[in-house]
Amino acid sequence: MISLTTDFDDFYAGQIKGPIYKINPKAKIIDITHKIKRQSIYDAAFVISSSYSYFPKGTIHIVVVDPGVGSQRESIVLNCDGHTFVGPDNGIFSLLKGEVFKINVNKLNQRLLEYGITNYSNTFHGRDIFAPTAAFIDIGDTDFLEKKDQITCLPFKKEISKDCALLTVLYVDSFGNIILNMKKEDANIKEIELSNIRIPVLTHYEEGKNLELLALYSSSGHLEISKYLGDANSMLNLKSGDIIYLILKNK
Numbered sequence: 001m002i003s004l005t006t007d008f009d010d011f012y013a014g015q016i017k018g019p020i021y022k023i024n025p026k027a028k029i030i031d032i033t034h035k036i037k038r039q040s041i042y043d044a045a046f047v048i049s050s051s052y053s054y055f056p057k058g059t060i061h062i063v064v065v066d067p068g069v070g071s072q073r074e075s076i077v078l079n080c081d082g083h084t085f086v087g088p089d090n091g092i093f094s095l096l097k098g099e100v101f102k103i104n105v106n107k108l109n110q111r112l113l114e115y116g117i118t119n120y121s122n123t124f125h126g127r128d129i130f131a132p133t134a135a136f137i138d139i140g141d142t143d144f145l146e147k148k149d150q151i152t153c154l155p156f157k158k159e160i161s162k163d164c165a166l167l168t169v170l171y172v173d174s175f176g177n178i179i180l181n182m183k184k185e186d187a188n189i190k191e192i193e194l195s196n197i198r199i200p201v202l203t204h205y206e207e208g209k210n211l212e213l214l215a216l217y218s219s220s221g222h223l224e225i226s227k228y229l230g231d232a233n234s235m236l237n238l239k240s241g242d243i244i245y246l247i248l249k250n251k
Helices: 011-023 041-054 105-113 125-138
Strands: 002-006 029-033 060-064 075-080 083-088 099-103 145-148 158-160 164-172 178-183 191-194 197-200 214-217 222-226 243-249
Touching: 002 011, 002 041, 002 125, 011 029, 011 125, 029 041, 041 060, 041 083, 041 164, 060 125, 075 125, 083 125, 105 125, 158 178, 191 222, 197 214
Parallel strands: 002 029, 002 060, 060 083
Antiparallel strands: 075 083, 075 099, 099 145, 158 164, 164 178, 164 243, 178 222, 191 197, 191 243, 214 222
């Protein structure tokens, strides 16, 4: 199985599938989303890290949010938790850990000639590098991969003490819920305070129907700031990658 996560939301999403089927007509392709916010590496890092585990082990995940396409940034493959991830080395896999490989593009292109694929673009590595890489891995062909020591990581913040926390905004979803880089096991809290707004930590959305804002642990396990039947981020105006300071209360 091959999954796709991109910011394309255009015919480009369909074009990615073509080379995969040329190499492996029996491939199974699943779209996680093509609606990642344009060029938001932070959003892509969160979405893939919180989505991959719902797929069978052995799934290959293509992730393409790539504002540096055509530059010196490398194309990589990461093996993590029984899954394989293919994409640019730009921080997109910051929330994953595992064995990493560099894609030797020259060797890849030689293999592609055997399938009659000769096109190569400096501006569409999703179609011309990552898609065929995933397809070859799917059929067990990995001779164009070279071991790599480390990957580029985004500067996520997670500094938590008894009374306060400095955290990164991981994601703001389409409902306006703000997902933060903290989980339940990180701190036992009953309330948070952000920008002088006191926000109780509840168990589900409807509990906060009479409140300005509420917090809870989302389906991803991360602390989330929400508004019942509303848009919390319309009040706070945050974006993924922002650093915020919280006051923590456990009573």
